Amino acid sequence: MRPPPLLALPLLAALAAPACAAPAASAPAAPPGPARQAELVHLLRQDCGACHGMRLKGGLGSSLLPADIAGLDDDTLVKTILDGRPGTPMPPWRPFLSEEEARWLVGYLRRGGKDE
Numbered sequence: 001m002r003p004p005p006l007l008a009l010p011l012l013a014a015l016a017a018p019a020c021a022a023p024a025a026s027a028p029a030a031p032p033g034p035a036r037q038a039e040l041v042h043l044l045r046q047d048c049g050a051c052h053g054m055r056l057k058g059g060l061g062s063s064l065l066p067a068d069i070a071g072l073d074d075d076t077l078v079k080t081i082l083d084g085r086p087g088t089p090m091p092p093w094r095p096f097l098s099e100e101e102a103r104w105l106v107g108y109l110r111r112g113g114k115d116e
């Protein structure tokens, strides 16, 4: 015996709900929340630090201290982080970071690695 068709309705509604919610979720790109910020700082220390130095004063990669990036605008820095610098060891981080996250990192670097 087949279940009455009405039973299928709540399931259909549940399946349709995420599709309705999607535009709201992807609306204005929000800055990363506190948990993601902690991950980004970890990434900066571990992965970026491998080339830019543990204190970001430079190594294989250039210094990322506030005074040393002061002459570069946010968009240049964000683009460098997301797409890397072709022809140099600076790799693209787009697979791991959203533009908002890269922008937050730039702000964090400009503050000299301090929380807001």
Ligand code: HEC
Residues within 6 Å of the ligand: 043, 044, 047, 048, 049, 050, 051, 052, 060, 061, 062, 063, 064, 068, 069, 072, 077, 080, 081, 085, 088, 089, 090, 091, 093, 105
């Ligand atoms: C494999 C080594 C390597 C890693 C890992 C790396 N970088 Fe770089 N990065 C470089 C090099 C080398 C340059 C200088 C490129 C050049 O000569 O223009 C650079 C340049 C930059 C610049 C531009 C600075 C300037 O003065 O023009 C920024 C910003 C930057 N890196 C951020 C990051 C961030 C953030 C991360 C981690 C998410 C990271 N880098 C990871 C090697 C690296």
